[in-house]
Amino acid sequence: MKNLRLKAARAGMDLSQQQLADKVGVSRQTISAIEKGDYNPTINLCISICKVLGKTLDELFWVE
Amino acid sequence: MSARQIGFIAGLIVLLGIVVICAIIKKSSLKGEYDERQELIRGRGYKYALLTVMVFNAICLIFGVEGQVPYFSWDYLTLVSIMLGTLVFGVYSILHDAFIGLNNNVRSFVVLFAACIIANLFGGIHHLQQGLLENGQVTFATGSNLTLSVGFVILLITILVQHFSSRED
Numbered sequence: 001m002k003n004l005r006l007k008a009a010r011a012g013m014d015l016s017q018q019q020l021a022d023k024v025g026v027s028r029q030t031i032s033a034i035e036k037g038d039y040n041p042t043i044n045l046c047i048s049i050c051k052v053l054g055k056t057l058d059e060l061f062w063v064e
Numbered sequence: 065m066s067a068r069q070i071g072f073i074a075g076l077i078v079l080l081g082i083v084v085i086c087a088i089i090k091k092s093s094l095k096g097e098y099d100e101r102q103e104l105i106r107g108r109g110y111k112y113a114l115l116t117v118m119v120f121n122a123i124c125l126i127f128g129v130e131g132q133v134p135y136f137s138w139d140y141l142t143l144v145s146i147m148l149g150t151l152v153f154g155v156y157s158i159l160h161d162a163f164i165g166l167n168n169n170v171r172s173f174v175v176l177f178a179a180c181i182i183a184n185l186f187g188g189i190h191h192l193q194q195g196l197l198e199n200g201q202v203t204f205a206t207g208s209n210l211t212l213s214v215g216f217v218i219l220l221i222t223i224l225v226q227h228f229s230s231r232e233d
Binding site for chain 1: 099100102166230
């Protein structure tokens with residue numbers, strides 16, 4: 001399932017996929033795969049992304 | 065020890081020396097860094113490569129006649145087996161963006177693969193002109209250069225196609 005909230009949060013902070021990937025310590029393709037819903041990140045990666053984007057886990061990764 | 069074996073070992077020592085010197089100059093670890101998704105995919109790639117090698121060797125054993133596979137010597141088939149496994153792993157991980165680590169770039173691998181192709185192409189063309197068969201078989205001595213060239217060409221094409229086709233969404 002696509003993670004549009006992550007994409008929106010990233011765009012809201014005016015970050016490219018590469019910039020977010022560099023801040024989090026993963027590859028750009030991993031961020032792309034998470035946004036497309038092709039990869040489910042581990043909890044540690046989720047937390048890292050949340051910290052960079054200033055959001056909570058629920059806001060970015062909870063499935064409604 | 066034959067001249068070919070001595071040459072191979074000498075080349076390996078030179079290559080290792082270059083790698084170590086580059087690592088010292090760059091002051092970075094020789095070990096590539098991969099993120100969690102890349103590690104997962106690489107693990108799957110290794111699994112598929114192992115399965116490929118096992119199947120290929122099983123086929124060679126089954127279809128061998130009196131312990132020999134027609135037209136190919138066992139040392140050449142060993143190389144083909146290793147090459148197939150490497151190709152399966154390489155192509156799979158390249159297509160899933162898990163081949164190049166976080167502290168590497170595409171250009172380094174393109175240059176490396178191109179150098180390997182050129183290095184083996186001269187020997188490959190020479191053996192093609194002289195004839196690939198030695199006592200009716202393709203051997204390691206006659207077929208290795210061409211096989212390695214083809215393998216690296218496949219990897220180079222894959223890495224270039226993947227690099228230019230995967231853009232930021």
